[in-house]
Amino acid sequence: MAVKIILFVVYIVALAYLLFAAESFGRTGGYAGVNLVPFAEIRRYLTNISKIGLPLVMINLLGNVVLFVPFGYALPSLFGAGKSRPIAYVTICMFFSIMIELMQFVTNAGCCDVDDVILNTLGGLCGYLSYEFLHRKGRRSR
Numbered sequence: 001m002a003v004k005i006i007l008f009v010v011y012i013v014a015l016a017y018l019l020f021a022a023e024s025f026g027r028t029g030g031y032a033g034v035n036l037v038p039f040a041e042i043r044r045y046l047t048n049i050s051k052i053g054l055p056l057v058m059i060n061l062l063g064n065v066v067l068f069v070p071f072g073y074a075l076p077s078l079f080g081a082g083k084s085r086p087i088a089y090v091t092i093c094m095f096f097s098i099m100i101e102l103m104q105f106v107t108n109a110g111c112c113d114v115d116d117v118i119l120n121t122l123g124g125l126c127g128y129l130s131y132e133f134l135h136r137k138g139r140r141s142r
Contacts, residue, residue, distance in 0.1 A: 008074045015067060019100055020109045032111040041115040064119035065126065068093055072127025086128060093124025
């Protein structure tokens with residue numbers, strides 16, 4: 001259990017760095033904007049792939065999903081899985097993402113974007129589902 005907690009703390013520190021301090025992700029400060037319209041930025045990225053470039057589209061859209069897969073995986077790993085917990089874990093992922101977006105708004109580090117919340121929550125769900133898949137498969141083989 002101690003190793004899981006240490007890995008989770010390392011993940012949170014790395015996530016905080018990427019989301020608030022990494023200059024390569026444009027976290028140098030300054031007002032970066034707010035998007036409160038669901039799917040507006042996702043749609044903008046997908047309809048302008050030729051202008052923006054596929055690598056940047058993938059980094060933004062897929063990156064927001066991938067960043068939260070470990071979070072969704074860690075919750076049931078640390079606190080146990082159960083029939084009543086999937087919704088709770090996905091909700092925790094969503095609220096954690098909302099807190100990050102609000103902190104980005106307050107600190108002017110990145111863009112406060114509802115689409116990031118959607119994508120992060122999807123990533124948390126993917127992490128939870130991967131945990132369930134791997135652990136159910138392990139329980140069946142015993």
